[in-house]
Amino acid sequence: MTADSFLFWLLAAVTLVSGLSVVLVSNPIYSALCLAMSMVGISALFATLGAYFIAGVQMIVYAGAVLVLFVMVLMLFDLKTELATFSRGKISGLIKIATVGTLAGFLAGAFSMSIEFMEKPATKTVVAEAGVDMSRNLGTLLFTKYILGFEALGILLLVIAIGVVGLARSKGGTHAKH
Amino acid sequence: MGSDAFEITVNCIKLVLVFLLMVQAVPILVWLERRGSGFIQNRFGPNRVGPLGLMQLLADAVKFLTKEEFSPKAATKLLFYAAPVFALIPGTLGFAAIPLGSPLKWGDYTFAIQGYDIGVGIVFILGVSSLAAYTILMAGWGSGNKYALMGALRASAQTISYELALGLSIVGIIMMYGTFNLSEMIAAQQGTMHFQAFGNTIATSWLPNWGIFYQPLAAVLFFAATFAESNRLPFDLAEGEAELVAGFHTEYGGFKMLLFFIGEYGHMMVASGLMATFFLGGYNIPYTTTEQVYQFFLGFVESANAASALTSLAHFIMFTVKLGIFLWIFIWVRWTLPRFRYDQLMDLGWKTMLPWALANTILSALVIFAVSHSW
Numbered sequence: 001m002t003a004d005s006f007l008f009w010l011l012a013a014v015t016l017v018s019g020l021s022v023v024l025v026s027n028p029i030y031s032a033l034c035l036a037m038s039m040v041g042i043s044a045l046f047a048t049l050g051a052y053f054i055a056g057v058q059m060i061v062y063a064g065a066v067l068v069l070f071v072m073v074l075m076l077f078d079l080k081t082e083l084a085t086f087s088r089g090k091i092s093g094l095i096k097i098a099t100v101g102t103l104a105g106f107l108a109g110a111f112s113m114s115i116e117f118m119e120k121p122a123t124k125t126v127v128a129e130a131g132v133d134m135s136r137n138l139g140t141l142l143f144t145k146y147i148l149g150f151e152a153l154g155i156l157l158l159v160i161a162i163g164v165v166g167l168a169r170s171k172g173g174t175h176a177k178h
Numbered sequence: 179m180g181s182d183a184f185e186i187t188v189n190c191i192k193l194v195l196v197f198l199l200m201v202q203a204v205p206i207l208v209w210l211e212r213r214g215s216g217f218i219q220n221r222f223g224p225n226r227v228g229p230l231g232l233m234q235l236l237a238d239a240v241k242f243l244t245k246e247e248f249s250p251k252a253a254t255k256l257l258f259y260a261a262p263v264f265a266l267i268p269g270t271l272g273f274a275a276i277p278l279g280s281p282l283k284w285g286d287y288t289f290a291i292q293g294y295d296i297g298v299g300i301v302f303i304l305g306v307s308s309l310a311a312y313t314i315l316m317a318g319w320g321s322g323n324k325y326a327l328m329g330a331l332r333a334s335a336q337t338i339s340y341e342l343a344l345g346l347s348i349v350g351i352i353m354m355y356g357t358f359n360l361s362e363m364i365a366a367q368q369g370t371m372h373f374q375a376f377g378n379t380i381a382t383s384w385l386p387n388w389g390i391f392y393q394p395l396a397a398v399l400f401f402a403a404t405f406a407e408s409n410r411l412p413f414d415l416a417e418g419e420a421e422l423v424a425g426f427h428t429e430y431g432g433f434k435m436l437l438f439f440i441g442e443y444g445h446m447m448v449a450s451g452l453m454a455t456f457f458l459g460g461y462n463i464p465y466t467t468t469e470q471v472y473q474f475f476l477g478f479v480e481s482a483n484a485a486s487a488l489t490s491l492a493h494f495i496m497f498t499v500k501l502g503i504f505l506w507i508f509i510w511v512r513w514t515l516p517r518f519r520y521d522q523l524m525d526l527g528w529k530t531m532l533p534w535a536l537a538n539t540i541l542s543a544l545v546i547f548a549v550s551h552s553w
Contacts, residue, residue, distance in 0.1 A: 029257075029319060033312070033316070036312060040309070043305070052296065052297050052298040052301070052302070053298050053301060053358070055298075055302075055305075056298050056301030056302050056304070056305045057301065057305075058305075059302075059305030059306070059308065059309070060301070060304055060305045060308050060341075060345070063305075063308070063309060064304075064305060064308025064309060064311070064341065065308065065338055065341065068308075068311040068312065068315070068334055068337070068338055069338065071312070071315050071334075072315065072331060072334050072335065075315065075318070075319045075327065075330070075331065076331070135298070135358070
């Protein structure tokens with residue numbers, strides 16, 4: 001086993017195990033921390049592929065900002081009721097297993113049907129580029145070929161921001177009377 | 179890591195050395211902080227143990243190691259013990275990516291005087307230092323103490339708010355040098371001031387070619403934001419003693435407390451190192467280029483290896499001096515300015531620093547475009 005493949009399997013294991021823990025752990029705080037861990041794992045996987053800029057941005061945006069907010073908000077809640085609602089009953093357990101089984105089936109089906117499609121690009125060798133060239137190409141692509149999607153995403157985020165402000169104000173915001 | 183056993187060994191030793199360098203600087207900084215505060219407040223500070231009180235550090239270390247090990251009853255054990263260990267990660271990884279001296283050419287080998295050379299240096303450093311918020315949140319929530327939790331929430335809100343200003347303030351620098359790589363940024367700041375404008379070369383002989391003369395506003399914003407990022411006064415609301423006992427590390431004592439300390443000083447060292455790299459020419463000796471220093475040492479010693487080693491050493495000392503200046507400013511400010519109120523902190527971050535950083539970015543982009551374009 002070469003160093004590269006060892007690194008890949010190690011990082012893949014870390015990412016998958018922490019990703020699974022997100023849904024398997026009953027405490028929401030641990031779930032959020034595990035999600036952060038899997039984000040760091042994904043970022044490291046990007047780095048092993050030579051996409052250093054994406055790796056760094058993944059770390060700054062997701063692990064460093066978005067999930068910190070998740071964890072922060074979770075810590076403000078009284079989690080006793082959430083912990084209690086995480087039932088361990090037989091019927092709900094069956095439902096959970098059935099759901100997971102269905103999802104796994106869908107995934108397996110999707111993989112098996114798309115295997116020909118996925119094998120095609122393997123013949124094309126990807127040359128790892130230096131950091132700045134890579135990010136320059138990324139910027140050029142974002143602002144030329146994919147400009148419509150980029151702008152649409154921007155508008156989507158703006159809509160979300162306005163929606164959140166509207167929702168918060170409709171209930172009286174921080175001055176709401178309970 | 180390297181092509182043969184020798185190079186790999188040296189690079190591995192280097193990783194350990196950079197880590198030890200950071201950890202070993204902490205006792206000296208603590209001594210400087212306590213003696214410096216004594217000097218600023220017109221009192222003595224610790225001066226009993228050894229010459230100038232320098233042995234106080236060893237006494238402190240023994241004290242930290244022999245303290246009673248305990249955890250509060252309400253604590254979440256796993257997070258409570260994991261937090262101090264995680265506190266070391268951002269500082270360690272960040273500091274290892276900063277170049278401390280010019281590359282050492284030894285025969286056929288070239289060794290970078292830093293933990294590891296990463297192509298996208300600054301993106302990596304910002305990425306790992308953004309993980310520092312988790313440490314504080316884990317410590318605060320894991321302690322099972324309302325003061326600790328309040329401190330942690332304040333600290334993480336502050337870290338996220340100032341990360342934006344921090345990231346935006348250096349976009350101008352990145353555009354100016356056209357690279358994310360710290361070594362290339364340092365290479366662009368050699369010698370005396372000279373730059374291309376409208377197709378002409380403009381050169382002066384009385385200013386070093388430092389980033390601070392091109393991006394003064396970015397320097398101010400970046401330095402202010404790093405104070406907030408490392409939770410130092412005037413931004414240390416996370417541990418405001420008057421209202422929160424000691425903030426997120428209220429329940430910590432002994433060596434666990436020391437690990438938080440090392441993490442905080444590690445943050446300071448990363449911030450100071452980045453300040454030196456972006457704005458004061460990194461390891462370059464003012465007014466000279468790396469090549470000039472190398473030629474100067476070739477006049478003294480015969481072998482190219484020895485001259486290269488001396489060059490690296492001189493640059494390393496220069497970098498340490500610049501690092502020391504910024505670290506001293508960190509300590510100086512701590513004993514000069516009072517703490518902000520929480521609303522002042524948020525106003526400064528969102529309504530003052532963020533717009534100025536944005537304006538600096540847009541203005542820099544326009545100027546760089548106008549100046550590099552041949553009309």
